[in-house]
Amino acid sequence: MYILSDNIISPLGFSTAENFEAVCLGRSALRYYSDKFDLPEPFYASLIEEDRLNEAFGKLPVNHRRYTRLEMMSILSAYSAIMDSGIDAGADDVLFVFSTTKGNVELLDEENSFEKERVYLWRSAQIVAKFFGNDNEPVVVSNACISGCAAQIAAMNYLENHNYKYAVVIGAEVLSKFIVSGFQSFKALSPTLCKPFDKNRCGLNLGEAAATIVYAKEDDAVTVTENAVRLVGGAMHNDANHISAPSRTGEGLYRSLMQLCPHNIAFISAHGTATAYNDDMESVAINRAGLNRIPVTSLKGYFGHTLGAAGVVESIISCHALQNHIVLKTAGTEEVGTVNPINVCLANAEITELSFIKMMSGFGGSNAALLFTENKKID
Amino acid sequence: MDVYILSSCRITNDRLIADGKEVLTRNCEKGPAWLNTIYRALGIQYPKFFKMDNLAKVGFLAAEVVMHDTEIARDRENYAVVCLNSASSIDDDRAYQQTIASKELFFPSPAVFVYTLANIVTGEIAIRHNIFGESSFYVYENFSALRLYDSIKDVFNNPDMSAVIGGWVNYDEDCDVLMLRACRLSDPEKMLLSENNINNLYK
Amino acid sequence: MEELILELKKEIIEVLNLDGMTPEEIDENAALFGDGLGLDSIDALELIVLMEKNYGIKLANAAEGRDIFRSVATMAKYVSEHRTK
Numbered sequence: 174m175y176i177l178s179d180n181i182i183s184p185l186g187f188s189t190a191e192n193f194e195a196v197c198l199g200r201s202a203l204r205y206y207s208d209k210f211d212l213p214e215p216f217y218a219s220l221i222e223e224d225r226l227n228e229a230f231g232k233l234p235v236n237h238r239r240y241t242r243l244e245m246m247s248i249l250s251a252y253s254a255i256m257d258s259g260i261d262a263g264a265d266d267v268l269f270v271f272s273t274t275k276g277n278v279e280l281l282d283e284e285n286s287f288e289k290e291r292v293y294l295w296r297s298a299q300i301v302a303k304f305f306g307n308d309n310e311p312v313v314v315s316n317a318c319i320s321g322c323a324a325q326i327a328a329m330n331y332l333e334n335h336n337y338k339y340a341v342v343i344g345a346e347v348l349s350k351f352i353v354s355g356f357q358s359f360k361a362l363s364p365t366l367c368k369p370f371d372k373n374r375c376g377l378n379l380g381e382a383a384a385t386i387v388y389a390k391e392d393d394a395v396t397v398t399e400n401a402v403r404l405v406g407g408a409m410h411n412d413a414n415h416i417s418a419p420s421r422t423g424e425g426l427y428r429s430l431m432q433l434c435p436h437n438i439a440f441i442s443a444h445g446t447a448t449a450y451n452d453d454m455e456s457v458a459i460n461r462a463g464l465n466r467i468p469v470t471s472l473k474g475y476f477g478h479t480l481g482a483a484g485v486v487e488s489i490i491s492c493h494a495l496q497n498h499i500v501l502k503t504a505g506t507e508e509v510g511t512v513n514p515i516n517v518c519l520a521n522a523e524i525t526e527l528s529f530i531k532m533m534s535g536f537g538g539s540n541a542a543l544l545f546t547e548n549k550k551i552d
Numbered sequence: 553m554d555v556y557i558l559s560s561c562r563i564t565n566d567r568l569i570a571d572g573k574e575v576l577t578r579n580c581e582k583g584p585a586w587l588n589t590i591y592r593a594l595g596i597q598y599p600k601f602f603k604m605d606n607l608a609k610v611g612f613l614a615a616e617v618v619m620h621d622t623e624i625a626r627d628r629e630n631y632a633v634v635c636l637n638s639a640s641s642i643d644d645d646r647a648y649q650q651t652i653a654s655k656e657l658f659f660p661s662p663a664v665f666v667y668t669l670a671n672i673v674t675g676e677i678a679i680r681h682n683i684f685g686e687s688s689f690y691v692y693e694n695f696s697a698l699r700l701y702d703s704i705k706d707v708f709n710n711p712d713m714s715a716v717i718g719g720w721v722n723y724d725e726d727c728d729v730l731m732l733r734a735c736r737l738s739d740p741e742k743m744l745l746s747e748n749n750i751n752n753l754y755k
Numbered sequence: 756m757e758e759l760i761l762e763l764k765k766e767i768i769e770v771l772n773l774d775g776m777t778p779e780e781i782d783e784n785a786a787l788f789g790d791g792l793g794l795d796s797i798d799a800l801e802l803i804v805l806m807e808k809n810y811g812i813k814l815a816n817a818a819e820g821r822d823i824f825r826s827v828a829t830m831a832k833y834v835s836e837h838r839t840k
Contacts, residue, residue, distance in 0.1 A: 213658065274669060276640075281649045294640050295693045310699075313691035315640050317669045323688060330706040351645075354652050355665035359800060360816045409686035411633070411678040417666050418796050428684060432712075536666060537675030539687050599793075602774035659808045662800035663771075 174332050174340070174388045174404055175397045175548070178257035179489045182250045183382040183476055184219050187229055193493045196475050197521065201504055203366055203378050203477055210350035216362050218348060219380030219477040221246065240300070241277045241287065246383035247301045247345040254385035255305060260339050263306030268337045270312045271298035272324035272344040273481035279349035301343065318444070318535025319409065320344065321484020322543050325386070326407035332390040339390070344485030345383035352480070353379060359417070361448055369445035369471035369503050370452045370517045372510020377446040380477025384485040397548065402492045405528075405544045408432035412538035419450045423458030425540035426532060430462040433544045438467050439526035440500040440518065442491040444533045445471020446478050447505070451534060456511035464530075468518040474504025488531050488543065495547050500524050555708060555734050556742040560753045561617035561719075563590070563610055563729040570617050572753065586727070587613065594620075598680070605644040605667035608676045611635060611721040614731035615677040618717060622733075625682055630714040632685035632707045633674040636700055639724035640670035640691050677717055685713055695720050695728070697750035704734050704745060720754070730754045759831045767827070770805050771798050783827035791826075799824060811839030 184202035185195040207215035230245045255262045276294040290296050298311035314324040321344040328340035356362050363376030410428035412420035443455050472487045494501050502520045509517045531543040562569040568576035578586050587609045644667040651661045671689035678687050704718040719731035734745050743749050764778035785791045799817045806812040814820050823833045
């Protein structure tokens with residue numbers, strides 16, 4: 174299926190162009206926060222400013238409903254992507270696929286005037302789809318950190334096997350006391366800016382974002398631009414090992430990579446969270462799959478780990494890198510040190526191949542890999 | 553390609569039904585005590601069960617039932633786990649919220665937090681049964697036989713996949729589960745995976 | 756010390772949901788992780804919470820806890836030396 178358009182809402186910008194430019198220039202959205210969310214311990218994170226979000230949302234054609242932060246970000250992102258795609262988002266053949274891990278979970282925290290069911294993920298997805306006049310029941314994918322990749326695979330399934338022409342894939346996550354305290358209790362957060370694949374890495378930074386990709390079915394009479402990017406394949410495999418610790422053999426990720434049979438790959442857009450075990454696990458899987466010479470990049474140093482949004486955000490940035498013939502540097506990394514050697518990209522570099530792999534792993538032992546290819550005529 | 557239902561398990565607040573036959577009725581308190589009763593009735597030895605949240609417990613138990621007549625396999629390359637529900641991990645979300653609600657007694661629990669991801673139940677099932685295929689979790693407002701049918705059937709688009717443990721696994725004060733073991737085969741003796749048959753098993 | 760060891764055993768059984776286990780069944784000198792009680796990385800994190808909640812001892816990460824959590828006896832020794840409540 175083809176990408177028709179996309180959008181990213183993050184502290185680096187409210188359009189894909191702004192976000193991509195910021196990443197190319199090496200700018201990071203990560204900041205130091207103390208006293209945020211009433212938490213006793215400080216942390217680094219990438220957070221979207223409330224005022225900026227409200228201002229941008231206020232410019233949308235009006236509606237009188239009250240929206241949560243997550244819904245505002247999702248609607249803003251989807252609105253921009255849908256406008257750019259030119260599709261009629263309210264049509265019967267358009268399916269909304271929503272990716273998030275915790276949705277509006279912060280509503281559990283305090284008294285609020287939202288209805289009780291607003292904390293359910295399906296409700297947020299419904300509200301977003303309804304904003305665009307779409308009456309199909311949205312698909313919500315909640316597969317921990319791989320959600321954003323799993324949602325794109327779900328969209329592909331629906332476009333290929335069911336009566337839909339277009340899929341609007343939205344990944345969104347907002348941070349809250351709930352999420353940050355949980356990762357703190359897991360001792361997973363870095364006391365510094367994260368350093369993916371670095372020998373001194375000591376944890377991840379969290380981030381919030383919303384991102385949207387509008388996909389079109391391949392055999393449709395859709396006109397795509399000459400260098401449009403296609404999602405060619407997706408694979409998911411479980412480690413069958415532990416619910417939170419990554420497999421030491423990289424089992425599920427290795428199997429996902431092998432299922433895609435990748436060749437002529439320009440780069441691997443890794444998960445690269447900067448936790449000790451995740452990055453080692455990825456290095457093992459990459460080596461087992463024989464991809465150890467392919468440039469590997471992690472975008473966590475720019476956006477933090479945006480959880481349910483990450484798979485969508487990072488796919489979009491990587492697609493634009495592919496179209497611009499570059500592989501992006503891994504921000505924050507000084508000296509690479511993983512259990513198996515991999516070719517971590519430490520400076521933006523030119524590429525010639527036309528495909529890349531996006532991969533993700535997460536709690537529950539889940540792993541996903543996606544294969545994207547730029548549409549080029551071979552003369 | 554046809555897909556057949558080889559076994560099914562329904563768990564509600566009050567009953568455990570295996571392959572359409574009632575095997576256990578609740579005579580204890582509802583909720584966690586009921587799940588522990590089922591665990592003991594099934595005669596399983598799996599201490600990790602007691603570390604799970606209610607959603608993972610009930611999904612684990614239903615998977616035990618649908619897998620009871622399978623041989624213990626070291627690797628199940630060709631199996632997938634797919635679960636759907638309405639409340640995602642809301643029951644455990646509320647439990648975790650309790651651990652962070654007070655400023656004075658602020659002790660976020662990692663063991664509770666990890667289950668605030670709905671898909672952990674699919675991971676628990678994959679670990680127990682050595683399943684290396686995909687593990688997916690989807691959320692919809694209500695039980696829908698069609699959505700369950702589609703979610704299971706779509707797994708078989710991957711020609712390497714031959715079996716799915718798939719079902720509706722909801723735990724939100726009430727317990728509402730229908731788990732299926734579905735396989736790709738040609739056996740008219742078995743029950744065809746269809747919207748209608750799923751609805752009959754859910755009743 | 757005897758009393759603290761018993762108290763720790765009871766707390767471990769409770770917070771780690773070691774169903775059906777009694778304090779007598781835990782050998783205070785046996786390994787908590789690996790072959791011993793078979794605890795895992797999430798249990799280690801939960802023990803860090805237990806140390807802070809019940810004894811006012813803050814540990815920065817699981818690595819710091821590795822030696823302390825070797826057995827109930829090593830835990831008891833550390834608690835008796837460092838407890839603030």
